[in-house]
Amino acid sequence: MLTYILFVLGFIILIKGADLLVDGASSIxxxxxxxxxxxxxxxxxxxxxxPELIVNILASTNGNTDIAIxxxxxxxxxxxxxxxxxxxxxxxxxxxxxxxxxxIPIAFLAVIVVSLLANDAIIDGSSFSGLTxxxxxxxxxxxxxxxxxxxxxxxxKVDTKTEESNQLYSIHRSLLMIGIGLIGLTLxxxxxxxxxxxxxxxxGISETLxxxxxxxIGTSLPELATSVVAARKKNTDIxxxxxxxxxxxxxxxxxxxxxxxxxxxxxxxLMRDMLIxxxxxxxxxxxxxxxKKNVLERWQGAIFIILYIVYIVFVILQxxxx
Numbered sequence: 001m002l003t004y005i006l007f008v009l010g011f012i013i014l015i016k017g018a019d020l021l022v023d024g025a026s027s028i029x030x031x032x033x034x035x036x037x038x039x040x041x042x043x044x045x046x047x048x049x050x051p052e053l054i055v056n057i058l059a060s061t062n063g064n065t066d067i068a069i070x071x072x073x074x075x076x077x078x079x080x081x082x083x084x085x086x087x088x089x090x091x092x093x094x095x096x097x098x099x100x101x102x103x104i105p106i107a108f109l110a111v112i113v114v115s116l117l118a119n120d121a122i123i124d125g126s127s128f129s130g131l132t133x134x135x136x137x138x139x140x141x142x143x144x145x146x147x148x149x150x151x152x153x154x155x156x157k158v159d160t161k162t163e164e165s166n167q168l169y170s171i172h173r174s175l176l177m178i179g180i181g182l183i184g185l186t187l188x189x190x191x192x193x194x195x196x197x198x199x200x201x202x203x204g205i206s207e208t209l210x211x212x213x214x215x216x217i218g219t220s221l222p223e224l225a226t227s228v229v230a231a232r233k234k235n236t237d238i239x240x241x242x243x244x245x246x247x248x249x250x251x252x253x254x255x256x257x258x259x260x261x262x263x264x265x266x267x268x269x270l271m272r273d274m275l276i277x278x279x280x281x282x283x284x285x286x287x288x289x290x291x292k293k294n295v296l297e298r299w300q301g302a303i304f305i306i307l308y309i310v311y312i313v314f315v316i317l318q319x320x321x322x
Contacts, residue, residue: 007195010188011218014051017184018222022047024177027169041103042150044226044238045245050182051219053254054189059211060258064197065130065265068258069118070211071219073273076111076247077212077311078220080280084243085304086224087231088296094236095296098153100288103244106146108281110251113142115274118266130266131259139256146248192218208267209319213312240296247281276311280304 025043052075059068087093095104117135131139169177192215200210223246230239258264287300 003195003198006191007199010191010195011221012188013184014054014188014192014219015221015225017181017188018047018050019181019225020177020184021050021181022222022226024169024174024181027174027177028171030168031171038150038153038241041241041245041248042147044242045249047181047222049223049246049249049254050185051189051222052250053257054185055192055215055219056254056258057261058189060261060264062197063262064207065262066207066267067196067211067215069131069255069264069266069270070208070273071215072250072255072258073270073277074212074216075220075223076250076277077273077280077308078216079223079243079247080284081304081308081311083220083224083227084240084284084296085301085308087227087239087243088301089298089305090228090301091231091234091236092292092298093231093240093296095240095288095294096237097294099240099244100285100294102149103241103248104281104285104288106149107244107247108278108285110142110248111274111278111281114139114251114255115278118264118274119271120266129268131255131264133260133263136256136259139252139259143249143252143256146252205319208269209315212273212315273315280307 022044025047029038029043052071055071056068059065059071084093114131117138118129118131120129196210196215197207199205199214200207223242226242227239230236230242255264283304284296287296288294291297291300
């Protein structure tokens with residue numbers, strides 16, 4: 001019973017920790033005069049992806065590779081289909097030209113790269129199918145290129161109208177918030193991984209399903225809160241940048257680090273979810289040219305939400321049928 005209680009408390013602490021980390025980091029970034037888009041793509045994206053990072057590091061260390069991969073694949077699907085869909089449904093999201101032609105394609109490149117790296121058995125017939133330590137370093141190299149790109153666009157002039165979503169704090173308070181946030185993320189992440197493994201074992205449910213659903217949705221709650229609030233305040237750069245940036249971080253950085261810590265075996269059953277992740281990213285790009293150009297409209301957001309509900313129902317029914 002204690003494990004289940006800590007599992008629930010883990011999500012609460014995880015979300016609050018991410019909230020403190022995002023607010024503290026965003027405050028420091030804005031004091032340095034960094035643009036809202038860059039904040040969304042980097043500081044906020046990293047902060048809201050921190051739960052996935054902590055959960056994956058702990059899962060990789062413990063050898064729970066199905067949870068590690070399922071968490072990232074599931075989180076990326078949640079981010080686009082549900083969170084970005086809900087944000088657009090609340091308020092149509094105008095997307096900058098740079099995001100359409102650069103950031104979204106980078107996110108698409110990320111899902112293609114990891115899909116190829118994880119499918120060794122299909123591509124070259126090798127006995128091991130998954131992400132090796134070398135694959136991890138390749139993903140980190142791609143992440144370094146992405147960071148270089150964001151540093152380059154950080155020279156853009158700051159639009160003060162999009163800087164209203166977070167308060168400004170003193171440097172000392174911001175650093176304290178970041179420190180407390182990291183502690184919360186570490187503690188909450190451990191409880192979630194331990195609880196997820198216990199639930200999967202006790203109910204006879206696969207770790208892959210737990211990773212794709214409960215853990216993925218739980219660790220994506222910071223993205224949900226951030227993007228929905230940003231959409232309500234019409235800060236579309238933060239709302240979109242947060243999701244696109246988080247998806248890039250999830251694959252290049254988090255899966256990269258996770259596979260370096262411990263090679264991640266790739267379950268053939270995850271291929272379906274990999275394809276859903278690729279398709280949802282491609283659909284996001286296509287929607288930029290359907291209806292109002294470079295705008296994710298309410299009806300498109302509704303389609304994303306419906307697709308996510310259908311996906312979750314299908315995954316659960318597949319598990320029950322086993």
